[in-house]
Amino acid sequence: MSKSSLKDLLQDTALRKQFMADAGISARLLKEFLDKGDDETLVSYLETPEIFQYSTEQGSCEVLSWKGYFFSKSEWDDFAGPFNSLDEALEPIRYLLECGDECDTDSATHWVESKLTDQQTFSVIKKLVSVGDVVEVDGVKYRRNTSGYSAV
Numbered sequence: 001m002s003k004s005s006l007k008d009l010l011q012d013t014a015l016r017k018q019f020m021a022d023a024g025i026s027a028r029l030l031k032e033f034l035d036k037g038d039d040e041t042l043v044s045y046l047e048t049p050e051i052f053q054y055s056t057e058q059g060s061c062e063v064l065s066w067k068g069y070f071f072s073k074s075e076w077d078d079f080a081g082p083f084n085s086l087d088e089a090l091e092p093i094r095y096l097l098e099c100g101d102e103c104d105t106d107s108a109t110h111w112v113e114s115k116l117t118d119q120q121t122f123s124v125i126k127k128l129v130s131v132g133d134v135v136e137v138d139g140v141k142y143r144r145n146t147s148g149y150s151a152v
Contacts, residue, residue, distance in 0.1 A: 006039040009069065009082050018067065022046055040079035043071055051086075051115045052124065054097060056108040061093040086116075090124060098127040100144065110135040122149055 010016040010030075020030055023045035033042045043049060049064040049071075061074030063086065070089035071081030074096060083089040090097065099105070110129055114121040114137065121137060126148070129135050134143050134152060142149035 004082060005037065006042055006082060007034040007037070010034065015067065022066070039071070039081070040073060043079075043081075050113070052121070053113045054125070054128065055111045055113075058108065061096050063089045063093075086120070097124060100127045100129040100131070100133070103130070105129040105133045112137045114138060125149075 010019055016030070019042075020027060023030075023042065025042075025045055030042070033039075043064055043066070046064075046066055049066050050062050051065045051070075053060060053062040059075035061076075062072070064071045064073070064081075065086075069082035069084065070086055071079065071083070072089040072091075072093050073079045074093050076096070077092055080092040081089060105128075110133075112121065112125055112128075112135060114124075116124070125135060125137070129144050131144050131146055134141050135149070136142075137149075141152040143152050
């Protein structure tokens with residue numbers, strides 16, 4: 001898991017300037033949030049940083065990306081990042097994305113919105129729901145079978 005913070009990352013002057021421009025915030029506001037360690041609020045200022053989001057009626061989790069750095073968050077865990085790879089960012093929320101073999105998932109509706117490639121998306125959600133259950137990925141419903149997912 002990441003030991004660095006957004007404050008550490010933004011010690012780089014060029015990245016700091018780029019972040020302020022991308023987030024549309026002043027140096028003063030950036031400093032306030034960095035001093036408080038409120039990385040989650042800062043990242044929320046970025047326009048559409050989400051690259052992957054999983055939702056059910058019980059809550060959601062997501063991975064965000066900015067300039068090749070990744071962050072993850074869920075309604076059940078602390079905001080995490082920056083990470084250098086998608087795989088690292090998935091670690092804090094992986095247990096939410098691989099519960100289909102350990103619990104009955106048919107009592108919930110499962111939605112995934114992803115800007116990842118189809119191959120990456122289905123790799124991330126390979127065990128999201130129980131075999132026989134359905135997940136909606138970018139508006140298309142898929143049923144999990146023993147060899148993967150098939151469109152319904």
